[in-house]
Amino acid sequence: MLQFDTIAGLRQQLKSIRSAQSIGLVPTMGALHEGHATLLEAARQENEVVVSSIFVNPVQFNNADDLARYPRTLETDYKLLEGAGCDLVFVPSVPEMYADSPLLRLNFGALETTMEGAFRPGHFNGVGIVVAKLFNIVQPDRAYFGQKDLQQVAVIRRLTKELSFPVELIRCPTIREADGLALSSRNRNLTATEREQAPLLFRALTQSHQMLAGGHSTVQAKNAVQTLFANSPAFTLEYVEVVNADTLQLADEMLAPGQTAICLAAHLGKVRLIDNLVF
The missing domain is CATH 3.40.50.620 (HUPs)
Structure with a gap:
């Protein structure tokens, strides 16, 4: 090399x-x-x-x-x-x-x-x-x-x-740890306790995916994510949005397969984490 x-x-x-x-x-x-x-x-x-x-x-x-x-x-x-x-x-x-x-x-x-x-x-x-x-x-x-x-x-x-x-x-595709945490260079800055908490992002994305697939509205799915983080004081949620996976424009409903994504960002201690799931 x-x-x-x-x-x-x-x-x-x-x-x-x-x-x-x-x-x-x-x-x-x-x-x-x-x-x-x-x-x-x-x-x-x-x-x-x-x-x-x-x-x-x-x-x-x-x-x-x-x-x-x-x-x-x-x-x-x-x-x-x-x-x-x-x-x-x-x-x-x-x-x-x-x-x-x-x-x-x-x-x-x-x-x-x-x-x-x-x-x-x-x-x-x-x-x-x-x-x-x-x-x-x-x-x-x-x-x-x-x-x-x-x-x-x-x-x-x-x-x-x-x-x-x-x-x-x-x-x-995003590569994840066994517990769902998306691999990121910033993960190195998490403390041991924060590392145990970090998979909450993937759990939130998975839950919102299930809700949307089950017929819930994008507003309901986003509200569920906000509630999940509100009940997890170690985190500060910055945003959660349902978007078109290609254009990143906000989506009011599920789009064609492969076209809908839910994206979020949250602070955990001093580390800012982002993740998304494309449906």
Whole structure:
């Protein structure tokens, strides 16, 4: 596995590859886990060359404490990448990616006014900027993202369409622990007690799914989730919404199979957790 810490170096290596071999990209912020491994495995199956990036992108954080707490585990990340068949890993410094603070501002419309957009102002602008840079640097044929960050996938889909990036986006299923907790790099910051409590998110999603499938309204399903968290004082629920899984527009009723998602975010101690379930 080759390692690069400059844009120029990575571009030079890819120049001779791109014309003859397909390239799959798995962007990450490090602190890798089995969920990332499944993205890499999907990329390995569908491409001749797999590229991954590790970059904790400061411009997508609207909370300095959250940025400081984000786990950094570079040595173990390298081992996971090698084990999953990654060919090239890009690990730039902040000055390498941003010689100056970016002035560009991206507007993703309604995606920025609901759920993650509403509670993390500026977050998707930062996501859009770094993904656009990675797409320009690597020029992949396909890029792989996890369903756990469903709204992020919708933002990147919009970015790809409007800027005409010739990249196929692949959304891979959420990987969970045996108790249902979605794998996330931030799970490392949970205390032992909080880790035992964290599966409440998946239980809430499962309960709301059962209610919707049983004919209850979206309002009733959301109210049940709010009640569940109200009775769990360790948590602070930020939002719960039923949406179109592709557009992220709010849904008043169940849509076609595979088109309805329920999404939520909650704070547990100092850790903010998000999850979703696509029906």
